Amino acid sequence: xxxxxxxxxxxxxxxxxxxxxxxxxxxxxxxxxxxxxxxxxxxxxxxxxxxxxxxxxxxxxxxxxxxxxxxxxxxxxxxxxxxxxxxxxxxxxxxxxxxxxxxxxxxxxxxxxxxxxxxxxxxxxxxxxxxxxxxxxxxxxxxxxxxxxxxxxxxxxxxxxxxxxxxxxxxxxxxxxxxxxxxxxxxxxxxxxxxxxxxxxxxxxxxxxxxxxxxxxxxxxxxxxxxxxxxxxxx
Ligand SMILES: [Fe+2]
Ligand SMILES: [Fe+2]
Numbered sequence: 630x631x632x633x634x635x636x637x638x639x640x641x642x643x644x645x646x647x648x649x650x651x652x653x654x655x656x657x658x659x660x661x662x663x664x665x666x667x668x669x670x671x672x673x674x675x676x677x678x679x680x681x682x683x684x685x686x687x688x689x690x691x692x693x694x695x696x697x698x699x700x701x702x703x704x705x706x707x708x709x710x711x712x713x714x715x716x717x718x719x720x721x722x723x724x725x726x727x728x729x730x731x732x733x734x735x736x737x738x739x740x741x742x743x744x745x746x747x748x749x750x751x752x753x754x755x756x757x758x759x760x761x762x763x764x765x766x767x768x769x770x771x772x773x774x775x776x777x778x779x780x781x782x783x784x785x786x787x788x789x790x791x792x793x794x795x796x797x798x799x800x801x802x803x804x805x806x807x808x809x810x811x812x813x814x815x816x817x818x819x820x821x822x823x824x825x826x827x828x829x830x831x832x833x834x835x836x837x838x839x840x841x842x843x844x845x846x847x848x849x850x851x852x853x854x855x856x857x858x859x860x861x862x863x864x
Contacts, residue, residue: 630730632782633659633689635859636825637667637846639698640680648847649683651858656689659861661727664717665825665845666696666736666786669708677708681715691717692725694734696786696826720784722768724775730864731778733817737787737824738765740807747803766809773817780864783814785824792834793844794827811836820864 633655638645655662662684669676684691699708709719718725720734740747740762749759765787773783788794788806797805805827814822815838822840828848835841843860850857 630661630728630780630864631659632661632663632730632821632862632864633859634663634665634823634843634845634862635847635850636665636786636823637696637828637848638664638680639667639670640676641670642679645680645683648858652683652687655687655859659689661690661692662687662859663732663782663784663823663845664691664693665784665823666694667698667825668693668696669699670701672699672701672704672708674704674707674711677711681711681717684717685715690727692720692732692734692784693717694720694736694784694786696736720772722771724772726776726778729778730780730782731776732782732784733769733772733776733819734784735765735768735772737769737785737789737806737810738762739787739804740809741803742791742806742808745803746808762807762809766807766813769810769813770817773813773819776817781817781819782864783819783822785810785822786826788824788827788830788842788844789814789822790834790836790842792831793824793842794830796830797827805830811842814838814840821862823862
């Protein structure tokens with residue numbers, strides 16, 4: 630299966646007009662399109678509606694997770710409903726199988742990497758913050774344990790490794806993802822991990838277990854030569 634992937638569209642009509650032509654080729658180049666979160670800027674249905682209109686016209690199956698921006702207005706449930714109604718498979722701690730390829734996805738959360746992972750110690754506020762991070766790892770665990778397909782793709786918004794956030798300011802690494810997610814991926818095994826969120830990170834990295842991780846934030850893809858708006862992976 631050829632999987633096209635992008636993230637961080639941060640929809641605005643103006644921005645999308647510029648992308649339209651390039652996105653129009655997805656159907657020729659891929660069998661499925663993955664959107665790894667931050668589809669909107671402020672998480673408003675008024676943003677999602679025109680985006681969905683454009684996405685439907687691509688006439689390609691779409692698998693998506695939401696990003697932090699899609700939560701900004703507290704309307705994430707409504708956004709997910711709108712997407713599902715248009716046939717987009719939204720993964721939120723859930724799995725989906727198509728043509729022998731299994732997709733497991735969740736938004737993920739912040740929390741830091743490796744020895745720098747924040748732990749649940751001290752104030753209740755810290756514990757609540759860490760709880761949110763662990764909850765997303767548990768959701769990924771649940772999604773991955775549902776996979777039966779031999780080929781497995783993990784879709785996240787936040788990064789599971791520090792490797793693909795390199796390029797961002799080191800001060801914000803802990804807010805770009807958490808290796809708690811990578812631990813789950815390594816435990817269950819996958820062929821490919823796709824994420825976004827780190828707009829100025831690095832294209833590729835690997836988990837400790839050697840699983841390839843790709844940052845498909847569109848700003849990062851557009852900086853490449855040649856400039857692209859999605860990448861295509863073969864699984
Ligand atoms: Fe983003
Ligand atoms: Fe984000």
